[in-house]
Amino acid sequence: MKALDIKLNEHFGGKVVRKDLTKLVKGNAIVPIYVLEYLLGQYCATDDEETINEGVETVKKIIAQHFVHRDEAQIIKSNVREKGSHRIIDKISVKLNDKEDQYEAYFANLGLSRIPIADAVIREHQKLLSSGVWCILTLAYVSTDEKGTTPWVIESIKPIQVSLTSLEEYKEGRQAFNKEEWIDVLLQTMGLNPEEFTFRSKLLQLTRLVPFVENNYNLIELGPKGTGKSHIFSELSPHGMLISGGEVSKAKLFVNNSSGEIGLVGYWDVVAYDEFAGKTKNTDRGLVDIMKNYMANKSFSRGTQVYGASASMAFVGNTDHPVSYMLKHSNLFDALPKAYYDTAFLDRIHAYLPGWEVQKLRNDMFTSDYGFIVDYLAEILKELRKEDRTNEYAKYFELSDTITTRDKTSIIKTFAGLAKIIYPHSEMTEDDVRELLDFAIECRKRVKQQLQKMDETFEEVDFSYTNKSTGKVTSIETLEVLEHSSPPSFDLSMEQNSDTETPEIATKKEPLKIELIGGQKIIRDNQTGISYDKLFGAYLIGATDIKVIDPYVRLPYQLRNFMELARLISEKKDPEAEVRLHLVTSNNEDYIEGAKDAFEQMTYSLESIGILFSYEFDDFIHDRSIELDNGWKVILGRGLDIWQKTGGWYDINEYIQEKRICKACEITFVKS
Template identity: 70%
Template sequence: MVSINQLLNTHFAGKVVRKDLTKLVKGNAIVPTYVLEYLLGQYCATDVEDTIAEGVENVRNIIAQHFVHRDEAQMIKSTIREKGSHRIIDKVSVRLNDRKDVYEADFANLGLNKVVIDDQIVKEHKKLLSSGVWCIVTMGYMPSDERDVSPWVIDNLKPIQIANIDVTDYKETRERFTKEEWIDALMQSIGLNPVEFSFRSKLLQLSRLIPFAENNYNLVELGPKGTGKSHIYSEMSPHAILISGGEVSKAKLFVNNTTGDIGLVGYWDVVAYDEFAGKDKRADRGLVDILKNYMANKSFSRGTQVYGAAASMVFVGNTDHSVPYMLKHSNLFEALPKDYYDTAFLDRVHAYLPGWEVQKLRNEMFTTAYGFIVDYLAEVLKELRKEDYTQAYTSYFRLSDTITTRDKDAIAKTFSGLVKLIYPHGQFTENEAKELLDFAIENRKRVKQQLIKMDETFEEVDFSYTQLSNGQVVSIETLEVLEFGPNRSEPAAFTAPVDSSDSSPKPSNEAGIPPAAPGQRILRDNQTNVTFADLFAPYLVGATKVVVTDPYIRLPYQLRNFMEFARLLAASLPAGEEISLHLATFNNEDYLANSREALKEIGDSLEGSGIQFTFEFDETIHDRAIECNNGWKIVLGRGLDIYQKTNGRFDLAEYMQEKRLCKACEITYLQI
């Protein structure tokens, strides 16, 4: 099997880099990842170890000799003066001095201000006129006897970004990857190890890139600290700017009425508000009103002039309470500043990413494999902004007529952005389109559900669609409502299994266990509040013999899952009764001895609990199921392995099943 690394190095030679190299060269330089990977791409875009080692050393030397640390600025100035010319790496911003009719550059780390810069350089790189661009600059020093003439000279300036990309080649090469391979390649490109993420978790991470690929896309992500919400907007692209939510004005964001200067939305593809949440934060109400108009109409006006822009707006911040608390007592926008807690403003949001689903980043979640040089990926996404896939889903699906135009536009833009990321060549199946449409609808429905709670003038909307191929109507619900919503039973010893189409409460028997019924339970990626008691207890009532067939009871966490199933049997066994539990499983020859020893330990531990445990190894088994002699068979899509990896032994999820994230799977209940 060809690895992702081999595929990338074969088909994108010179455009990929090993992602752990940035840590090797960064040192104490406070520079974005795209700056470092730009340099690594010049010297280390290969899989030849000797060349990589040599390239890393070259980049280290460049950073050491040319990157300007603030505390070494005077030393760099002295070097420029002594040598007459010296190349530096610094963040440069430019302003027009209308009194002298010249452009003047400011250097963030070097500390030089009002250095005259040639008009032609500014015309070629207009983004210099905003809040600053990382550049490689050749600085000269020419002392003059004339009064008020600065000795500092900009001999040459080049923004740090890849000059040319071939989007057609990018699209054609995408066809050589499967969907899974391409998604994993993108995950590695943003520095993450795809093995540690479920499919839904990968979609959540990649959705942060939609604003780079889609014009005028409005995204909100609120969640706990430490999940990397703002990282991608400060580190991954020279076309995005991350600003503090409390440090922006109408003049800075849109246009300065005094000078006529266009603000950030005129120069950047993505403007991201960091630390956006905070009830006590103050905001300019006038700014919110202009934002509302811009987010809805892609234009803004100050004075008599109307301007258009394509910048996407991203708002990221931290939540104050748990999701169950917010759903019960307030809403998912409760943490926003008062002036942004405005339904007219929030209705312009195309998608609300559930930041609480994103796990805090651990060391093993970062990749050491290859991925696209982020600057290359950023340039491709910038080019893809020119394309439109907002109507691509209509070949397979028709949205409900009750969905408003604004809701449809939001869903279509999210779908279009995901297509550009995952299927840039425009080729996808009905099932692949369904995955993206379901996700897009859910993230818009999350917005609408909160607006309805905040303002009674917003009406309920049927977020469903019809599959044109078979006429089936599919209704979409947000994951947190399935987990903690009003139709969800309060946590108890056991929860009745429910069909996704039937949320009505079921009567319980004397033991408090709801009655068993044939049907199917569909678990979604990242779903929580799911326990073995919830899934299996009603079907074990009255059984005296249980057979578990699961070929994958071998790894420590799989053995833990099996022990938790045995614990469920022991807890539900009437006093003085016994039950037979048999496990049919398998393992590789090299590990059979260890598995046999572990299962014998399980048998020893179950003695005295009323459970008579036996096991066998059967290399022919493939299907996974639980069969009981009370007439029930439970078909397990993934066996007992329904939970994702926890964050470690001190993670509450290690001890409470309802806190664990699920893997997507189906469980079917049959009466035999």
């Protein structure tokens, strides 16, 4: 086991499970992960391999014998009749039959309806009155000649839900982990492999949890298909309800005027709308008006009576165009149905998650390591809803006076939600606070920027804050605006020093003069549009002796990066000149033979384009740089490895650097 898995089992024994086990037990059962992990938590919440194997077999048997498949419903009914009673797992919803003055249960898979259920059960588990809850129950069959009665009897019923253990115990356990470890634990709990995500990508995933820890929080995420936008809301928690955006009605969501029944917002912590986008979708304009009022005031009305509720709203859907197209020709809300394409409605959104930054899920992005039983985490998140962390940023920072009340509320709710998720024990440094505040501001600014494009009456807002101890003012910009601004924003951030020179680059028309300056270029997590040429191509001009120091040039993608640098050097050099290119790297016995073979092949290959390549191994190097004999040194914060993994041979990102997603790093230019 990995060190993190061992540590997690040590501090949260009995509350964690190996995440690959759900695939082993699921089979063809169409059942949420939290149901499977509830069962795995009963039998496999351990790191003992023998116990795990036995537990997996037990859970498999339970699923095989008790889970109700729709196509086997008649067989299950027959078993109940023959045996007298049988334990089953099914999704149950309950309605009040006011004519008979009794509650009646409806079975989603078994197909039974109007089965009487005791009032005491409903008082204890009111969510049964909504759209359905997965339950373990004992169903009996009692033959009767009495007319109008049913032979089916619910003997016992228990919603699948972990009983909450101490929140204080959870917070105490958190103290044993640093920030990076804890974030990785949460990613693994969500079934994801944290090694495949940058810090910003991890934040995007964790922000999907904010509706579960913040009351009345409104989140939207629009992006390409296949990025797992709706997975969290359908699989992670029994306190969230995922519904199709086309199936929403006033009665289902808020209150049924005919029966007086309260809708989903009265029973669930989170109501998520799947497939929310789609310009041609028909939408009830009256529903949008009720939603606007609820999202702003946390209440809705039926006649003269006003109801309050705390359910958060999450809207997820697919975009129709690339980000660059939307920014230039329309806006980031372009894909929404006409009725929701309403600035008053959209202004109630607290955060817009950039779904286009989330990579499409590949097999290697899922984990087989340990994480919390998702139902356990769901109960913890529900308890954390009771806490208020919205003002913790104010200890260190002060938001700009131009930020409106609605903008401020949005920012601090996103900040508070992430603080509860990552720092439930409330121990945060100034840098920790700044990190979350920057991200929260960006999520709200994304909303406001689009509203200003849609409606000129929305005024410009200065999304900045002041550090109380230093007086430094920091302005926040959204990543997509940075990427698609012209010229690239990282060029604008260069701080010029006194040493400059202006080389001439010959073109067919006339020499183009580029002023080289010392300073720094900062690349953010998930930024695109970056290439070696844009970063430091001009600094290579005129250099005939180039030394690259990078300890990690050994794996296939790292060797690819180095060859791409060599290609750039060949493009920048005088066609008649030779350039000496020397690589200093480190290696170990697992990779050294393969690296030597690759470097030897490079030597012959590069010689044909006028590059004399040589290399050496040095196990004591740490810094990363490119030293040039034209007087410049480029200090590479991450070395040549500045991009996240691509999707492989059939991913266009493999071939175009500007299309790849970056890791956060800094590039510094020094004149020697």
